[in-house]
Amino acid sequence: MLKIFVFCLVALTYFSSSNGNVVAPRTCGGRVFVDKPIVIDAPIHDDCIWEFQTKDDRILLFTLVDGNLKEAQEFFKIHDGLDSESPILLVENQKILERSRKDLPASVYTTQSTASVRFTKAPTSNLKLKIEKAVNCPANVGAQTECGRIVDTTSCYCADYNKRSQTDQKTVCSNIGFYMLALESRTEEDLIAFAWGTGFQFWTSLSYSNGYWIWESTNVPINGGYFNWAIGQPDGSGNCVHLNAVTSKGGWNDDSCATPHEAVCEGQP
Template sequence: MVNIIPIFLILLSTLLSSSHGNVIESRLCGGRVFVENTIVIEAPVHEDCHWDIQTQEDRILVITALNGDLKEAQEFLAIHDGSGKESPILLVENQKKHERSRKDLPVAVYTTQSTASIRFKKAPTSNLQLKIQKAVECPFSLGTESQCGRVVDEVSCYCATFTKRNHGSQTSYCNSHIMKLLTLETNEKEQAIHAAWGYESYFWTSLTDAQQEGHWYWQSTGVNLYPGYANWCDTQPDDANGEDCMHINYRATGCWNDYACSLQFDAICQAIP
């Protein structure tokens, strides 16, 4: 549940907020806000309110409407791609759609940099709330035989590469594109990946026990598999002939199997804020 920030605390901090899921009350007419993860801004009751929004330098911002329609809200506000008044205005209708993004994600506007400004030209006629999140940039592809999209949520990015490589080469390939080889921490995330690419290939993930037999961990994050979500096939992992890497095999079984890391499969890369 989001918390309301007391007005006097915001004023004492020079209108600077940096916590997860904060709501900035509508009585405030503009200010400067740093987005650590997520903030919610209520539309002001005044005209000519101006918000300067910033997140960490290697991330971008995504803006959605919690209630109401963001496209219709453009009648009342302008979202600038950058902090200057002369920065380009971002429009919902100009946002390009990734081929593999989830269709049920909310209508959103993405910046191309770590700063944005929101200028309310007039007070909305409804109780409009803007949700502003830190996000990663998402390419449309990583080159030949690849697809990308907002597969899990609005803020992360996933790219499938259909060029077969061994586990180490796929890890390096993802890293070279400032991404990591896939992790699957929850069933919800796995189902989202399955919905996007589940029946198209066998994909390497970053799960491995190469360092210590039987000790499985996600190489991309350094997090141990257990205790945690797992979806091994029956009798797996069996370490047949020294199998130390895990791939997902939805096309045949819909579960996980361990294979020799030297084998060549496709892969999914991820970038998470």
Template sequence: MEMPSSLLAICGGRVFVENAIVIEAPVHENCHWNIQTQEDRILVITALSGNLKEAQEFLTIHDGSGKDSPILIVENQKIHERSRKDLPEAVYTTQSTASIRFKKAPTSNLQLKIQKAVDCPFNLGGESQCGRVVDEITCYCATFTRRNHSSQTTYCYNNNMKLLTLETYEKEQAIKTAWTGGIYFWTSLTDAQQEGEYIWESTNTNLYPGYANWSRSQPTNVDDEDCIVFYSAMSGRLYDSPCSNINDAICQAIP
């Protein structure tokens, strides 16, 4: 049974999560859901209605599909240093499967949202910071070891991530809020292949038509400035730069 982005109001079953599903708490006792997503992703569970912490009186969330799989509880979930403080209470699995067992019917309306998410590392070294910066399913890591554009691209790849893309104003503002202080971060935007044709290499998508917050008089396209940095000061804008320059970088992982 595959019902992405659906409201499941029956008592238990098996479901594959492509993006997101919503489970409505049953009126019956002993309802059991087996949840699965793609193998290289994890699951995040939040409450659309009701309180996830209080809901643990009525249900158990297991990290895996076996009967002996560990029980996950809200209090045990570690919060990354740079994660947004306004994200909903969530439970994250460590693998691509989970099971939810309703021990008894809740006394109030309860809806659980289950989404495919990426794992977010807690430690990429002393010169890095990671967090759920934009939402509960993605992950962003800043590295403050300065490297050229090619080396930062490789660094992200070696950590199962890709160099930053900034497709929307909302995402740009979230990144800027997480890492302030006037730091130049490499992005994956470049026109190295064709002058003036900008591509987000991490997603292989064109910049235009799309959101592009260039600084005034940018891009200048001089001195082989084929790679683009994001300036995390008040302006939060884009500048072109020679790819051989050394800068900090932000890596991203998106489901």
């Protein structure tokens, strides 16, 4: 009995790989809660069932570590839920939002927080399926809005072209379960600029308080981190910051928080 218990314990243990993913040993099925990315190997025999669950307000994302996910679907079925009668999700049926990056890897998203993968036959090569927690990315969040997977496969950004004060824009972001933009890198800022072009002044969550510029959404100061002030900025015009996307030069401008501007909301897994 002790030997059986030890074997089961090992079979249900997951290991961290060098790239931060959690790698499951080569077992036939199991039930996993997904917080960090999980990588599973295809089983060496048929009829294996994996069940996955993540946080209630998040969805699940499936990609292939290497290879073509669409071609690999002949070996397994991804169900949108835990029941065997739940709808089967296919790469070719996934809706790609207009503003999403076209160079992102082929992916399958659930519409809820649970999913099951049923391997129908063993693949001839080593197939690794990656499962991640993701943000649901809506087609839009109201009139004059656009959403998309602008930066990566798990996050979502929504541009709101309705001009409001910074405080009101923060409320709009909160109402859809997102938060106002907090930039962490030049890459992130460039991808947002590429997605929505010039001509807008998107509010961010960067605000001045007690001598510091702080991303209110993440409570992280910009001191020692990424910043991209426009030439001559900040100039004391106000305690809130918008992206200077009116021209191709870009950068950040401080402004009165009451000034009506567009905004970008983001959702992170």
